[in-house]
Amino acid sequence: KQEVTQIPAALSVPExxxxxxxxxxxxxxxxxxxxxxxxxGKGLTSLLLIQSSQREQTSGRLNASxxxxxxxxxxxxxxxxxxxxxTYLCAVDKLIFGTGTRLQVFP
Amino acid sequence: NAGVxxxxxFQVLKTGQSMTLQCAQDMNHEYMSWYRQDPGMGxxxxxxxxxxxxxxxxxxxxxxxxxxxxxxxxxLRLLSAAxxxxxxxxxxxxxxxxxxxxxxxxxxxxxxxxx
Numbered sequence: 001k002q003e004v005t006q007i008p009a010a011l012s013v014p015e016x017x018x019x020x021x022x023x024x025x026x027x028x029x030x031x032x033x034x035x036x037x038x039x040x041g042k043g044l045t046s047l048l049l050i051q052s053s054q055r056e057q058t059s060g061r062l063n064a065s066x067x068x069x070x071x072x073x074x075x076x077x078x079x080x081x082x083x084x085x086x087t088y089l090c091a092v093d094k095l096i097f098g099t100g101t102r103l104q105v106f107p
Numbered sequence: 108n109a110g111v112x113x114x115x116x117f118q119v120l121k122t123g124q125s126m127t128l129q130c131a132q133d134m135n136h137e138y139m140s141w142y143r144q145d146p147g148m149g150x151x152x153x154x155x156x157x158x159x160x161x162x163x164x165x166x167x168x169x170x171x172x173x174x175x176x177x178x179x180x181x182x183l184r185l186l187s188a189a190x191x192x193x194x195x196x197x198x199x200x201x202x203x204x205x206x207x208x209x210x211x212x213x214x215x216x217x218x219x220x221x222x
Contacts, residue, residue, distance in 0.1 A: 004149075034211065043111075043197055043213040044150075089149065094140075094201065094211050095165075097150040 002027045006090060006098035013080060013105055021075040021101045023090035028068045030092050035064050035075050038087045038100070047088075048075070080105045108133050113198050113214035120188040120221045128183040128217050130198030136212075138201045139181040140165070141173065143194040144216075150197065156181055188221045195219070 036044040140155035152165030
């Protein structure tokens with residue numbers, strides 16, 4: 001059974017730092033992995049979708065990588081801003097979600 | 108496009124009551140799904156549909172029914188509400204089949220409390 005884990009569960013950093021969020025999955029036979037952002041009391045907003053044949057995807061200050069063989073994906077946020085404060089979730093094959101990393105970026 | 112809409116935004120039920128959570132999308136998406144989100148447990152798939160007339164169970168289907176009579180609508184029915192169904196419910200859609208690489212869009216959620 002596929003299990004998805006996100007570490008750390010919470011992260012608090014000062015503005016301007018580069019940071020890495022981690023997502024691990026137990027079954028490497030995946031089709032895609034998607035990163036989402038969730039603001040308090042809101043739905044999920046898609047950030048990046050990586051297909052199994054890809055190694056990374058970039059959007060602005062965000063870069064997501066995928067290493068299927070090791071069962072890991074990372075979301076890299078460059079030059080963090082207070083507006084990046086949210087919970088970040090990864091999902092495998094649109095089915096299995098991690099529990100998320102709650103990020104707070106303070107001025 | 109309105110995207111994925113959900114109603115109501117908030118609902119309080121008594122144990123044993125029934126109700127329907129509404130979900131609609133205007134993007135002509137084939138794939139729609141329902142999740143529940145509980146603290147510390149992430150999102151768990153309840154039911155999903157790959158097209159009108161086709162539905163299937165997800166990870167936690169017990170106590171919930173779905174139907175898909177049109178492409179646009181995918182209602183979730185609670186047959187006899189229980190306190191364990193207190194949660195936030197999200198509906199999502201994407202353009203094609205389950206594991207094809209298409210972005211999944213989420214609705215704003217329904218916060219349900221069962222007393």
